[in-house]
Amino acid sequence: MAVRVVVTGMGVCAPNGIGLVAFGHALQSGMSGINFQPELKELNFSCQIAGKPNVDAYNLNDYFTNVQLKGLNASGVVYGVMAGKDAWQDAGLSANTETPDWDSGIVFGTGILGVDKFREAIYKVDQGNVRRLGSTSVIQTMASGISAYLGGMLGCGNQVTTNSSACTTGTEAILMGYERIKSKKAKRMLVGSCSDSGPYVWGGFDAMRILPRNYNDSPAKASRPMSATACGFVPGSGAGALVLESSESARARGAKIYGELLGGSINSGGQRNGGTMIAPNSEAVVRCIRTAIKESGITPSQIDVINGHLTATTKDPLEIKNWSIALGRSGKDFPYVNSFKGLFGHCLAAAGSIECVGSLLQFKLGQVFGNLNCEDLHPEIKKVVDASRIPQKSLDIAPQIIAKASFGFGDVNACAIFKSYNK
Incomplete structure (x- = not known):
C-alpha cells in the first residue's frame, strides 16, 4: 500500500x-x-x-x-x-x-x-x-x-x-x-x-x-x-x-x-536557454510544475490556488506566464494566485517553508488569503490572468488543492502540491 x-x-x-x-x-x-x-x-x-x-x-x-x-x-x-x-x-x-x-x-x-x-x-x-x-x-x-x-x-x-x-x-x-x-x-x-x-x-x-x-x-x-x-x-x-x-x-x-502533501518536483534549468545564476530557465520551471502535478496524481484543472514565488521583481510576469503554460489555464479559468512576500518580504532561504505554512493555513481557516500592494496589477500579468483571480483581500473560499513553488538563485526550482485532507 x-x-x-x-x-x-x-x-x-x-x-x-x-x-x-x-x-x-x-x-x-x-x-x-x-x-x-x-x-x-x-x-x-x-x-x-x-x-x-x-x-x-x-x-x-x-x-x-x-x-x-x-x-x-x-x-x-x-x-x-x-x-x-x-x-x-x-x-x-x-x-x-x-x-x-x-x-x-x-x-x-x-x-x-x-x-x-x-x-x-x-x-x-x-x-x-x-x-x-x-x-x-x-x-x-x-x-x-x-x-x-x-x-x-x-x-x-x-x-x-x-x-x-x-x-x-x-x-x-x-x-x-x-x-x-x-x-x-x-x-x-x-x-x-x-x-x-x-x-x-x-x-x-x-x-x-x-x-x-x-x-x-x-x-x-x-x-x-x-x-x-x-x-x-x-x-x-x-x-x-x-x-x-x-x-x-x-x-x-x-x-x-x-x-496532505500529494507530491512535488525539484529540478534545475542548468543555467541554459535563458536561465542564469539569477534568472530562471522557463522550460525548467514549466517542467517542474508539470512533473509535480503528475507525481501528485492530479490534473491541472484541480488546482484551486497557486502560492507563487513572485518576489516583486521584473520576473513576476514571466512566472505567471510559465504557470499558465504549465497548467494550460488562463483568464478567469486560472487558479487564484497569492504571494505572501507583499506582507513580509522575501525571507530568502526561509521563504519556502514560511510560505508553505501560510499556504496550509488556508485549509485550516477556509480562506484564500489576499495580496498586498498589487492593486495596480502589472499589464503583462493582466494579459494572462483575469484580475479577479488575484484577490486584494482574503476570500471566504475553502481551497482543496494548493500548488506552492519556489525558484532560487542558481536556476533551481521546487514545486509542492498540498491537498485538504480526506480520510
Whole structure:
C-alpha cells in the first residue's frame, strides 16, 4: 500500500507574526511585517527596510537552556529553533529524553547561518584572541548547526541533515522529508528552513540594486508582487517548520492533520536557454510544475490556488506566464494566485517553508488569503490572468488543492502540491 504523507504540526517565526495564531491573523487581515531598520540607514544602505521577526517579545528560555543561550549570536538558529520546537509541540509530540527516536528525523535548511557569529569570530582571531571564541562558535556558524540544535533538543534518531538551495531551500527541504517518509525510511520528519537577518546577509542584494530604494518612509508599501510599480524585493528573515508524518502513524496516535502533501518536483534549468545564476530557465520551471502535478496524481484543472514565488521583481510576469503554460489555464479559468512576500518580504532561504505554512493555513481557516500592494496589477500579468483571480483581500473560499513553488538563485526550482485532507 502506498504511503500517504500528511502535515501534523506547524511552527513559524515570521516578520509579521510568530506562532500560527498571530501569523494566520496577519495573513487574513493583510498586516505587514516590513519595517524601517535604523541600522541599515547608519550603514548607508539604499534600501533601509526589511522584514525581521520580533523575537525580543519572547522568552528564549522557553526554547533554549541557559547553557545554550550563553554566547548565542545567530539569529537563524533562534528563528529555526522557535519554529521547529513549536511545530513539534503542535504535532502533539515531545522530546525523547531517554533514547533516540529512531523513526523521527529532520531536514532543516538554511542559506547562510550565524553570519554575525562568524563576523565576531573573525575579529577575535584577527586580534589574536582565538581562545576567546567560545565553545559554540563552530555549531553556530556551520550550515548544519540548525538541524544539529533541533536534533539534540528533540532526540531524533533518523536522518538529521541540512539542505541549501538559495530561495528554493524551504520547499526543497519539505520534499526531501516527504521522500524519506514515502520510501518508508522514516515515520516522521521535521522539515523547514531558516534565514539569518541583518546587514551582512542583506548587503549583497543592496549592492546588486535589486531592493526597493524609494520606500524607506513607507515600508508597508514597498513589497509589491505582481504590481506594475514593483521595483525589487524587500529582504526578510525568519523560519518555518512542518511535521510531516505517514497518515498511518498520524491516525494511530490521533493527531490533527492540516493537509496532505500529494507530491512535488525539484529540478534545475542548468543555467541554459535563458536561465542564469539569477534568472530562471522557463522550460525548467514549466517542467517542474508539470512533473509535480503528475507525481501528485492530479490534473491541472484541480488546482484551486497557486502560492507563487513572485518576489516583486521584473520576473513576476514571466512566472505567471510559465504557470499558465504549465497548467494550460488562463483568464478567469486560472487558479487564484497569492504571494505572501507583499506582507513580509522575501525571507530568502526561509521563504519556502514560511510560505508553505501560510499556504496550509488556508485549509485550516477556509480562506484564500489576499495580496498586498498589487492593486495596480502589472499589464503583462493582466494579459494572462483575469484580475479577479488575484484577490486584494482574503476570500471566504475553502481551497482543496494548493500548488506552492519556489525558484532560487542558481536556476533551481521546487514545486509542492498540498491537498485538504480526506480520510
